[in-house]
Amino acid sequence: MTKDMRTVIYDKELRLEAYRFEGVLQPFPNHFHEYYVIGFMEGGRRILSCRNQEYTIRKGDILLFNPGDSHACVQSDDEALDYRGMNIPVETMLDLAGEITGKRILPGYSPCVIRDEAAAGYLRPLHERIMAGSREFDKEEQLFFLISLLIRQYGQPFESCIPECRTEIKKTCAFMEEHYGEHLCLDQICRHMGLSKSTLLRAFTKSKGVTPYNYLLNIRIGKAKKLLEQGVLPADAALQTGFADQSHFSGCFHRFIGLSPGVYREIFSDV
Numbered sequence: 001m002t003k004d005m006r007t008v009i010y011d012k013e014l015r016l017e018a019y020r021f022e023g024v025l026q027p028f029p030n031h032f033h034e035y036y037v038i039g040f041m042e043g044g045r046r047i048l049s050c051r052n053q054e055y056t057i058r059k060g061d062i063l064l065f066n067p068g069d070s071h072a073c074v075q076s077d078d079e080a081l082d083y084r085g086m087n088i089p090v091e092t093m094l095d096l097a098g099e100i101t102g103k104r105i106l107p108g109y110s111p112c113v114i115r116d117e118a119a120a121g122y123l124r125p126l127h128e129r130i131m132a133g134s135r136e137f138d139k140e141e142q143l144f145f146l147i148s149l150l151i152r153q154y155g156q157p158f159e160s161c162i163p164e165c166r167t168e169i170k171k172t173c174a175f176m177e178e179h180y181g182e183h184l185c186l187d188q189i190c191r192h193m194g195l196s197k198s199t200l201l202r203a204f205t206k207s208k209g210v211t212p213y214n215y216l217l218n219i220r221i222g223k224a225k226k227l228l229e230q231g232v233l234p235a236d237a238a239l240q241t242g243f244a245d246q247s248h249f250s251g252c253f254h255r256f257i258g259l260s261p262g263v264y265r266e267i268f269s270d271v
Contacts, residue, residue, distance in 0.1 A: 004080075006259055008267050011130050014143055017087040017267075018130040021258060024081040030072040030210050031256045032065075034222045036088040036109075038150075039063035040123050043082035048073040050112045052209065062119055064109035064154065070209030071112070084127045096147045107155035114154060122146035168193050169207045172200065173215065180219045181242045186212070221256050224249065229268045234261035 008019040022042075030049070041061045048055045048063070050071035057063065057073070065071055067090055075081070088096075090106065098104035126142035172193055176184065189212065190200050204212050220241040227237040238249035238261075253261045 006263075007131065008259065008264070009131055009133070010267050011139075013135070014130065014140065015089065015092045016130075018127055019085050019087075020127075020131060021081055021083045021085070024083070024258070025075060026081075026258065027074040028072055028258070029255060030070055030214060031218050031221075032068050032070045032210065033087065033218075034067050035090060036067060036093050037063065037065040037085060038088065038123065038146075039065075039083060039085040040120065040127065041083060044079045045076045046073045046081060047076045048113065053112075055113045057113055060115055060120065062114045062116060062123065064112050064114065064150065066108050066158065069112065084124070086127065086130075093147075096144070097151065099144070100148050100151055106158035107151050108158040109150060109154045110156060111154070116149075116153070119146060119149050119153075122149065166203060166207065168195055168200075169204055172204060172212065173208070176212070176216045177219055180216060180223060181240060183242065184216065217252055218256070221253060224253065224261065225257070225264065228261055228265040231265070231268070234265065237261065 003023050004025070005022040006019070006024070008017060010017050039062065041057055041059050041063070043059050045056060045058045048057045048071060050065065050069055056076060063085075094104045094106060097107055122142050122145050126139055126146060129136070129139040129142070172189060175189060175192055186197055186200075190197055193200060195203075201211065204215070208215055210218070220243060224237045224241045224243075227240060228234065232240070234250065235246045238246045241249070243249035243252070250261055253259070253264070257264065
């Protein structure tokens with residue numbers, strides 16, 4: 001059995017995270033990110049659900065997740081996952097899009113699974129250079145060419161990739177984003193929105209692809225990541241983001257991110 005190895009690097013010159021997961025059997029529950037994800041399947045087969053569609057992903061597939069895209073994946077055979085990924089913050093993508101198109105407008109990539117030899121020809125060596133700690137500017141060239149190709153072939157206005165939401169759902173999201181550090185209950189949210197529990201749960205899950213509670217967990221994990229990047233201890237990050245205790249926080253963080261909070265914090269210790 002291949003050993004489970006997870007390596008994450010933050011490249012301060014490119015302003016993005018690159019990571020490699022090898023020998024991973026862990027399923028990833030339905031979740032979303034506040035940043036773009038560009039991934040490359042090196043091995044394994046998984047069932048991916050994203051934007052209300054299901055895909056079988058395998059070696060050679062490129063994954064494109066926009067900020068807010070809910071997605072989940074599980075193994076479909078006995079072969080462990082071997083995966084390269086890059087997390088690109090919205091501000092970094094804005095700057096790249098501005099350089100490439102002359103307009104600082106966020107792209108929305110679609111579909112979320114592609115097979116493109118030209119894109120892979122940029123993505124794979126770019127990822128290898130980042131993981132090796134290269135300080136040469138060829139990695140910036142590779143990133144520029146990759147994003148140029150993706151915008152040209154798969155990009156569209158970001159707003160067109162965001163599903164329509166009812167006003168009540170938008171207000172629910174805004175309420176949780178404002179009060180994520182507090183103890184929230186379903187009754188409180190429903191009273192604030194003027195909806196019954198059954199109506200809120202059905203409408204929210206259909207619109208966002210996750211339940212209200214999982215949406216709240218995603219918000220908390222995203223806020224906790226930023227605190228950890230600033231050097232905040234995991235116990236304090238858990239407290240500041242509304243988790244009941246550090247154990248709950250650690251379990252959720254590993255389930256969604258694939259790393260422990262302490263390991264994630266270490267990535268930024270020398271940045």
